Amino acid sequence: MAVTTKLTWNEEACLINQLGNVSLSLLYKSSVHGYSMSDMLQRYTCEGPTITIYFSNSIVGFLMLERNHKQTIWFTLRKKKDIIEMPTLLLNTVLKTTTEELSFLSYCGETIFSVNLKAQLIFLNHMLNAKIRLPVNSCSRANISECEVFRVEGIKDNRGYLKRITEVxxxxxxxxxxxxxxxxxxxxxxxxxxxxxxxxxxxxxxxxxxxxxxxxxxxxxxxxxxxxxxxxxxxxxxxxxxxxxxxxxxxxxxxxxxxxxxxxxxxxxxxxxxxxxxxxxxxxxxxxxxxxxxxxxxxxxxxxxxxxxxxxxxxxxxxxxxxxxxxxxxxxxxxxxxxxxxxxxxxxxxxxxxxxxxxxxxxxxxxxxxxxxxxxxxxxxxxxxxxxxxxxxxxxxxxxxxxxxxxxxxxxxxxxxxxxxxxxxxxxxxxxxxxxxxxxxxxxxxx
The missing domain is CATH 3.40.50.300 (P-loop containing nucleotide triphosphate hydrolases)
Structure with a gap:
């Protein structure tokens, strides 16, 4: 049976559009492949540009050109009236992984985002919350119902492209x-x-x-x-x-x-x-x-x-x-x-x-x-x-x-x-x- 995304058609179309009409291939879905950090990392370590999306009371995600790339684009997908909006933020981060947790740190060591798949819990610091305009009632910690990882095909492989997407x-x-x-x-x-x-x-x-x-x-x-x-x-x-x-x-x-x-x-x-x-x-x-x-x-x-x-x-x-x-x-x-x-x-x-x-x-x-x-x-x-x-x-x-x-x-x-x-x-x-x-x-x- 084919594995399908939890994103609606409009949400997926908005995401593809904002990234320059790329194509997305679903690599990992936690409810299907398991809530193990090692399972998730194995499925996209060598896949090049990827998008990871977490579903809680809001939809939060990030784009990486490659796993060790220091620049990431953070975004949220939200419906306002009949329109899907996608506020974005470009950050320079350091990726840190353990057997149970994936974290993004600032250069001064402050945790910007972290996820524990086994506990089905994510953390976003207040700066990231504000910049991607999550609802004011969104907590810094939230339970997630699903995690999905996509391979991104057709994206321009250049370091300035992430910045360009955000600025556009x-x-x-x-x-x-x-x-x-x-x-x-x-x-x-x-x-x-x-x-x-x-x-x-x-x-x-x-x-x-x-x-x-x-x-x-x-x-x-x-x-x-x-x-x-x-x-x-x-x-x-x-x-x-x-x-x-x-x-x-x-x-x-x-x-x-x-x-x-x-x-x-x-x-x-x-x-x-x-x-x-x-x-x-x-x-x-x-x-x-x-x-x-x-x-x-x-x-x-x-x-x-x-x-x-x-x-x-x-x-x-x-x-x-x-x-x-x-x-x-x-x-x-x-x-x-x-x-x-x-x-x-x-x-x-x-x-x-x-x-x-x-x-x-x-x-x-x-x-x-x-x-x-x-x-x-x-x-x-x-x-x-x-x-x-x-x-x-x-x-x-x-x-x-x-x-x-x-x-x-x-x-x-x-x-x-x-x-x-x-x-x-x-x-x-x-x-x-x-x-x-x-x-x-x-x-x-x-x-």
Missing amino acids: TQYRNKLLSDLRAYKPYADLVSEIRILLLGPTGSGKSSFFNSVKSVFRGRPTQQAIVGSDSTTSITEQYRIYSIKDGVHRQYLPFMLCDTMGLHDSEGGGLCVDDIPHILKGCVPDRYQFDPCKPITSKHPTYIKSPSLKDRVHCVAYVLDINSIDNLSSTMVAKLKQIHKEVITCGIAHVVLLTKVNNYDEVLQVNFLNVNKSTTSQKQVMNVSKILGIPIFNILIIGNHTSKWESDPEEDILVLSALRQMLRVTDDFLEDLPKEETSNLTPLRSAHQ
């Missing part, structure tokens, strides 16, 4: 926290409206799905995504709210999805629809007609839009792999649209999608996207075409066709969203006083 997780969580706390400038509007514009198949709907997936804590596909780069799947104007999976409240920004731009005349989004969209005259779920733009006579046309109805930021979405192949017709359309955006004084950025080399794109400190990469040529080309500063050209990937997200990919998506909100705040701050003097500060209508 911490920075991703910081971005999430900052965006959850965001409020539009001076509360002039309750939600920021970000319009996604770009050629068919460039990744507009996928970007919305990516943003929603990060905040929900699991992959979602609310916006339908197609595989055909010549036919637009999106035929309606959609205004999507984003709901936070942790606090279960709507966030103060919305993503507006449009029909894709097409090379041919009479195909894709009609450029003459753009001014009406920017001014907030087009309602949610308006059905686009490539050959006939909306007019003020349309029954759902918003004739007197307020500031909250307007588009506050435009994001041009372009496939990074197709920049060099943009047709002259597409370039002309983009320039025409951008001229209208400039005339309206609306904030704007570029999203270059479908990048694969996250390690190359992200700088070590995550503070900026590294432009001295293979993407530099595409970035410069886009800057030249649209006249947009390089610092507002953002590189991302999308969660298309993935069961689980990638923490580094999440950082790119969240960093791009943060920059959009920053340029939008600049736009709101720069509005003429006559447009804002009569406004009463607003709060989100969803709250």
Whole structure:
């Protein structure tokens, strides 16, 4: 009979995702193989990178690249609302084993963690308890119901990788926290409206799905995504709210999805629809007609839009792999649209999608996207075409066709969203006083 893990599917998926989409093989399970320290050690002494997990009132574990490696990643898996969270901590430790006990010591000899399998008891010192954010009622000593050891396959065998995993997780969580706390400038509007514009198949709907997936804590596909780069799947104007999976409240920004731009005349989004969209005259779920733009006579046309109805930021979405192949017709359309955006004084950025080399794109400190990469040529080309500063050209990937997200990919998506909100705040701050003097500060209508 096959031995299976006590981890739930979601817990195992979270663990695999945080470690860079590795694969796990169960080597030891105490309830099956016995509560003997020698039995456990024999099963993973020569197995290379391993993860050991203890099940008590919480799930606690550690990752070692090899048995005598001095760096270990400590973590806990916990469910918060519908999301599995995995706080992590990188520690330099000394491993000590006896016939009955396994311990990790600090360099000054203080016990950080210990386990006695025969007694089915673990000890965590207060520092480790706090750092991996165990529940406040967790004791330093706890009984365990199970211990499991996994071989980790596909993990990068380099000493800096453990530190990188921890830093990626911490920075991703910081971005999430900052965006959850965001409020539009001076509360002039309750939600920021970000319009996604770009050629068919460039990744507009996928970007919305990516943003929603990060905040929900699991992959979602609310916006339908197609595989055909010549036919637009999106035929309606959609205004999507984003709901936070942790606090279960709507966030103060919305993503507006449009029909894709097409090379041919009479195909894709009609450029003459753009001014009406920017001014907030087009309602949610308006059905686009490539050959006939909306007019003020349309029954759902918003004739007197307020500031909250307007588009506050435009994001041009372009496939990074197709920049060099943009047709002259597409370039002309983009320039025409951008001229209208400039005339309206609306904030704007570029999203270059479908990048694969996250390690190359992200700088070590995550503070900026590294432009001295293979993407530099595409970035410069886009800057030249649209006249947009390089610092507002953002590189991302999308969660298309993935069961689980990638923490580094999440950082790119969240960093791009943060920059959009920053340029939008600049736009709101720069509005003429006559447009804002009569406004009463607003709060989100969803709250």
